[in-house]
Amino acid sequence: xxxxxxxxxxxxxxxxxxxxxxxxxxxxxxxxxxxxxxxxxxxxxxxxxxxxxxxxxxxxxxxxxxxxxxxxxxxxxxxxxxxxxxxxxxxxxxxxxxxxxxxxxxxxxxxxxxxxxxxxxxxxxxxxxxxxxxxxxxxxxxxxxxxxxxxxxxxxxxxxxxxxxxxxxxxxxxxxxxxxxxxxxxxxxxxxxxxxxxxxxxxxxxxxxxxxxxxxxxxxxxxxxxxxxxxxxxxxxxxxxxxxxxxxxxxxxxxxxxxxxxxxxxxxxxxxxxxxxxxxxxxxxxxxxxxxxxxxxxxxxxxxxxxxxxxxxxxxxxxxxxxxxxxxxxxxxxxxxxxxxxxxxxx
Numbered sequence: 001x002x003x004x005x006x007x008x009x010x011x012x013x014x015x016x017x018x019x020x021x022x023x024x025x026x027x028x029x030x031x032x033x034x035x036x037x038x039x040x041x042x043x044x045x046x047x048x049x050x051x052x053x054x055x056x057x058x059x060x061x062x063x064x065x066x067x068x069x070x071x072x073x074x075x076x077x078x079x080x081x082x083x084x085x086x087x088x089x090x091x092x093x094x095x096x097x098x099x100x101x102x103x104x105x106x107x108x109x110x111x112x113x114x115x116x117x118x119x120x121x122x123x124x125x126x127x128x129x130x131x132x133x134x135x136x137x138x139x140x141x142x143x144x145x146x147x148x149x150x151x152x153x154x155x156x157x158x159x160x161x162x163x164x165x166x167x168x169x170x171x172x173x174x175x176x177x178x179x180x181x182x183x184x185x186x187x188x189x190x191x192x193x194x195x196x197x198x199x200x201x202x203x204x205x206x207x208x209x210x211x212x213x214x215x216x217x218x219x220x221x222x223x224x225x226x227x228x229x230x231x232x233x234x235x236x237x238x239x240x241x242x243x244x245x246x247x248x249x250x251x252x253x254x255x256x257x258x259x260x261x262x263x264x265x266x267x268x269x270x271x272x273x274x275x276x277x278x279x280x281x282x283x284x285x286x287x288x289x290x291x292x293x294x295x296x297x298x299x300x301x302x303x304x305x306x307x308x309x310x311x312x313x314x315x316x317x318x319x320x321x322x323x324x325x326x327x328x329x330x331x332x333x334x335x336x337x338x339x340x341x342x343x344x345x346x347x
Contacts (some may be wrong), residue, residue: 006105007131008117009204010098022127022212030210030277035236035243041068043252047075049175061172062179065265069272070237070256072249073172078164080251085153086161087230090285092151093133094202104133104148110324112136112197113146129278130214131202137162137289138196162289165226166196169291172224172255180265182302187264191223192297195319198289203234206278214276214284220258221326221336222292227254232284238273259322259337260293263314266301271337295320314340 005011011019042064048057064071093101106114113135118127136143140159148154170188177187203214214234229235235246235254246254262271276286293299300316317340325336 005098006117007098007101007115008127008129009094009131009202012204012206016207018129018206018208018211022129024126024212024216028216030213030275031243032210032277035245036239037245041070041072041237041244041246041254043072043074043249045075046073046077046171049171054175058175058178061175065176065179065257065261065269068237068239069270070246070254070274072246072252072254073168074249074252076168076253077171078168078253082161082164083228083251085157086228086287087285089151089154089157090200090202090287091230091283093148093154093200094131094283094285096150100150112143113148128215129203129206129209129212130276131204133200133202134197135200136195136197138166138194162196162198165198165289166291168253169196169224169226169289172226173291176224176261176269180268180302180305182304186302186304187223187261190264190293190297190299190302192294192319195222195292195294196289197292198287201276201284201286201288203276203278203284203286205281205283207280209278209280212278214278217273217275219271219273219337220256220288220290221260221323222258222290223260223264224258224291225256226289226291227256227286228289229254229286230284232279232282234276234278234284234286236275236277243275258290258292259326260299260319262337263299263340264302266305266310267313268305292323293319295323311342313342315342 044060048054101115104115107116115133117131135147144155144159173187174184178184229248231248233245233247236243237246257269257271259271261269297319298316299319301312301314306312325339
């Protein structure tokens with residue numbers, strides 16, 4: 001038993017083919033040749049958000065949310081040094097000896113700091129080509145003591161990064177709130193005490209990337225996601241039924257709408273499917289920050305967005321209920337929004 005490797009990166013070092021439990025059925029493979037490289041997702045300059053042309057930037061954000069569910073941001077105010085430290089530290093963590101990394105291992109999705117692999121090893125049939133460290137980071141003082149202490153600057157550097165990511169998330173939520181015609185602080189107030197966690201995703205080189213995924217197509221269960229990625233491509237977004245590659249641009253973030261935002265906006269903004277493909281000769285790091293309601297917060301369509309022409313499409317629910325269902329269902333079903341829809345046959 002001692003020889004069983006629990007993490008992908010330890011299992012596959014030196015393999016020349018993909019182990020069978022990572023191979024997708026033929027109908028569900030990346031088909032990399034069919035991926036579109038045209039029309040990249042919008043790149044929005046956030047510099048104007050604090051100035052006189054705020055309304056133009058808000059409009060751009062609203063359009064991107066409506067048409068793509070995804071956009072990139074530059075001039076976002078997060079120092080390049082903070083970004084570089086976060087990427088270096090993440091790589092360093094996954095290059096630590098196995099015994100050191102495994103101190104953080106758990107297959108319990110409800111654990112607030114844990115290293116694991118794939119998506120949910122307890123429920124899935126085909127594994128994903130990824131290891132990840134998932135940590136909760138708001139309120140910081142509640143979680144920082146659980147975080148790894150190796151590399152030595154981990155807690156300090158990740159805390160600095162997560163504070164910056166939170167600041168950016170809050171600015172974007174105000175702009176998105178305004179773009180929906182709501183009060184600037186509406187979404188902020190709808191999140192209870194707020195929640196924030198992040199995943200540090202590590203995708204090792206894969207000998208046959210056409211057979212597997214880093215992560216298959218899925219929508220995010222949270223409110224918005226702010227993604228930092230290194231310079232190795234891998235992210236793809238579904239647009240008009242076609243997968244669109246999102247090439248990395250250094251010192252930018254990718255932002256996407258999650259399921260809770262789709263509910264609050266009453267379907268004006270959609271939570272869009274996206275996936276990660278892997279690379280035959282390069283490892284890849286991606287770091288999504290998931291900004292979400294606190295577990296006890298109740299999500300519902302914003303009353304201002306409901307009228308005779310737009311009846312409410314979702315019932316009220318606690319975020320903790322949604323999140324549990326998301327993890328239990330796994331990524332095989334892509335999204336679990338349909339479980340919370342109001343159906344006409346309901347009594």
